[in-house]
Amino acid sequence: MILSQKKKREFPTAFTVLFIILILAAILTYIVPSGKFSRLTYDESTRDFIITDHNDETKAIPATQEVLNDLHIQLDLSKFEDGTIKKPIAIPGTYVQIEQQPQGVVDVIKSPIIGVMDSVDIMIFVLILGGIIGLVNKVGAFDAGIGALSKKTKGKEFILVVLVFALTTLGGTTFGLAEETIAFYPILMPIFLISGFDAITCIAAIYMGSSIGTMFSTVNPFSVVIASNAAGINFTSGLKFRIVVLIIGSIITLAYMYWYAKKVNQDPKNSLVYDESERIRERFLKDYDPDKVIEFTLRRKLIFLVFTVAFLILVWGVAVGGWWFEEMSALFLGVAIIIMVLSGLSEKDAVNTFVAGAADLIGVVLTIGLARAINIVMDNGMISDTLLNYSINTITGMSGSLFAIAQLVVFSFLGFFIPSSSGLAVLTMPIMAPLADSVGLSREVVINAYNWGQGLMAFITPTGLILVTLEMAETTFNKWLKYIMPLMIIMGIYSVVALIIGTMI
Template sequence: MANQAEPIAGAAPVPLPSAQDRFPTAYTILFALIVLMAALTWLLPAGQYERVANEALGKDTPVPGTYQVVDAAPQGALDVLMAPITGFYNQATGVANAIDVSLFVLVVGGFLGVVNASGAINTGIERVMLRMQGREKWMIPVLMLLFAAGGTTYGMAEETLAFYVLLLPLMIAVGYDALTGVAVIMVGAGVGVLGSTINPFSTAIASNAAGIPFTQGMALRLVILALGWLICVAYVMRYAERVRQDPSRSLVADLKASNEAHFLRHRESHRDQVLTGRQQIILVLFGATFVAMVWGVALRGWWMAEMSALFLASAIAVGLVAWMGEKPFTNAFVDGARDLLGVALVIGLARGIVVIMDQGKITDTILHALEGWIGGMSNVAFVNALFATEGLLSLLVPSTSGLAVLSMPILAPLSDFAGVPRDLAVTAFQTAIGITNLVTPTYAVVVGALAIGRVPYQRWLRFIWPLMLMLALLSMASLSAAVLL
């Protein structure tokens, strides 16, 4: 063929790269976005809002009407190279340090390495499969309900990263694919954030920044949560059952053998084994660790440091119960952490995009441009434009609390002029960021989950875009109806 090179005599033919090989990795995509943002700092005017301390939020918030152009701060080649490094520990963006999240991921990997070395997980999966034969599909709505509950109550996000390595082997073992496992967790928690009710990192902070009680608009958010959850469950279950009946219809069908070898690599040696007393204790410790994590985050204010300490303590406890010895324990912990090293690195790389924008002083410039775009619209047009604006901003600032503090003091007062209640501005904010954070490449939860699940980003986009469209239509219809009623 004309587009193939002639083989060298006596040499093995060199296969052409597949579409998967030609598509850039997450590392390349994120670094390209850093370069793009750096280029924009040379093209867009630098500007800033004046900021005042908000004691209730514990952060500085922008003052409406105070935007002004400031001296340009174009970002050069050195800034681009420094951005991923600074992204690990920079706190100026109002989001958690990437180093905190990355260390949490590594400790979780070490914990899982120790648990896997005990054989408890794989033997337990075999026992679960035997008991659930014929009823596997009901795992999906139950698990998505639990994750949605975490999303709507306390904004379950980064902490879901610990669940992927637990649930993915189970999903693959019962006949689904890795993408199904990722969707159950990410979409489940994501629709909970979209329909946040008492989420302190989304609803509460945004309402506070808008100057209203967070209970205003609760009824509408409950409706969006319920309808959104039903849509998401139906969508994921339909895809999952299609894959189980015909594995060739999986969006990651070409990775099936590789993913099975990775996630079920110890399965054969545990197929006919019975759980020992030690393994049963280890599984109890394993489950109790996740329960303790949810309890600590929801009720005790834990975050990455405390959660990392919890998983480290649990890893030590599992090692003692398994009585595996000091060297096998440390080897298992280090090997487990090594498996998630790529995830930890990609999280810091994603943070570098926000670092470049802030250092180049174009974040407020983009917000000011969007503020001017939505001014003077009718109430229905305004609330939908506000939804779109928050969606665009969340691509640049994926933190719910960070975006709430950045945008609500500016955009909520505009809703007064458009005749739109401020609680609808808050609902527009949280539904928009809930949808876009299912794909945002700057969001540690997305890039981390896809890296753990070994799901290429472009395959995830093919899977998720119809669901995002349905959720967007649901949100816009609900906001429009609320304005008109």
């Protein structure tokens, strides 16, 4: 007689996936040679260039155009003087292999702690958001709002997907909407579930909206603008072509999302997260009863209005006001206090509800810190510059369309190890962009290859936002891979075709 059934194997959690990658990153620091490019920064106070070599020794030299030309940095001096370029620039031809910097067991164990300390601004934002979600749920404002919305969208549910995707795409392509989308999942997931969609569709509408927007960026200051500046061209160069590519890419993505959503609608068992659907609904709809009518009272409407206005202010602050997580966290802390006052709860009940809501997202914030730990290990192992140097040597000598496609592949590869769009741009563009000149192509081709290559890899890069997103949505990485890989292949082919067309116009 079988006393117990063999446990069904489950895909590891986001924590385990990230820790495995952390160990692999540490192993790479033993295999990949350590190396560094010399870097150049501009000192506004003295109006000097500061050059830092591979030994971290610095020297100051007058900031002149002649110096930039001598260093083969094909940028105008004015880009440094007006503050357009603030981060250190890698100096072409200065790569030097240095003493190996392997990251051992102690370094690996310490890195998540350092990662948490480095990511505390994002973590505070997420915890405050979790507290607000707890408050709003406690007073029934979400349930009442969802009930009212579901009646109005009956039979037109996919409009919700299109609307969310369009707004996040617009945010991604204009001001780099990315980390801020973490705030959307607790709000939109219940609405998507009530509307008949699964968790994957909600993730796709939000995450792929911002990802497609940033991938096919038009005026995003954190990618195309900073990359264009670092490449020595105006970011408006090739703008019309990028807009067309963005529109077509968005239509392709929406068509794929519609195909999947329709398949799930016809048979819920077609959902990739069907086995987890009960657990997901328990998390996001634990207090929702479709047969129970919750009155959308004035109190609940006011709370819902405050919450909605806060997001509009958030978008304005990030897009126009130059906000980052300090300002965003302050905004939502103020919103939390207002909701506490409006809720009608006792002081003790309100505070305890806020704390409990924040506690629900502890797993998410720890995922953020662990993802950052991977970057810390690679940075301390000094292998990023080596990977860049290998990439440069690989594409040197190629020409025409082959050069453009190789650039796309290289930036996809580098994007896995350097998930920061601005960091990758400043590190690579002073070296990569002039290579286009040598093969008779516009530097716009390199900018597009950078945007599309890194953006494509962002669909699945564990060191980026995707694992944090999946942790927020109670979904595992393998389910996301099953969903996204066909679309990733389609978008990869589309990007190659668009790049080839770009070399011809």
